[in-house]
Amino acid sequence: MVEQAERTPSSNPLIIRAAMGEIVLYDVTEDELNSLEAGTPSSIYLNFSLALITAFISFLIVILTVPINSNRSFVAFLSVTVISGIGGLITLFLWWRTKESVSVVAKRIRARKKDITKEAEVGPNTLQQTTPPGI
Numbered sequence: 001m002v003e004q005a006e007r008t009p010s011s012n013p014l015i016i017r018a019a020m021g022e023i024v025l026y027d028v029t030e031d032e033l034n035s036l037e038a039g040t041p042s043s044i045y046l047n048f049s050l051a052l053i054t055a056f057i058s059f060l061i062v063i064l065t066v067p068i069n070s071n072r073s074f075v076a077f078l079s080v081t082v083i084s085g086i087g088g089l090i091t092l093f094l095w096w097r098t099k100e101s102v103s104v105v106a107k108r109i110r111a112r113k114k115d116i117t118k119e120a121e122v123g124p125n126t127l128q129q130t131t132p133p134g135i
Contacts, residue, residue, distance in 0.1 A: 026109050035105045045095035052088030056081060 028036075059081040068074040 028109060032105050040098055040101045042095045042099040045091045049088050049091035049095055052084045056085040056088050
């Protein structure tokens with residue numbers, strides 16, 4: 001028998017484990033891992049879009065409610081309103097186009113489990129079914 005050393009609080013902490021019903025492991029390619037690590041630029045697009053649309057609404061309210069006597073001030077307010085509105089719509093469109101890139105990779109990885117469970121329902125591999133006669 002192997003003798004065990006005395007357990008001290010610093011050498012062997014007490015580990016309590018609650019068993020799980022099932023653990024699912026997924027194989028991930030290097031490309032998929034890089035895509036998941038990089039994330040998506042959509043959050044930056046959304047942040048810029050929200051800021052620009054907020055500026056657009058603010059300047060639009062000022063133009064519609066405040067009488068601006070100076071032509072130079074009116075042109076400045078109108079320029080900021082138009083530029084922020086167009087920029088907000090462009091970044092909102094870019095966010096809409098790129099928001100699903102990480103979820104698409106995750107769905108592709110999760111789809112592999114469905115393929116494996118379909119194979120398991122059909123039966124064991126053909127290599128395991130072909131046994132030589134007489135054994």
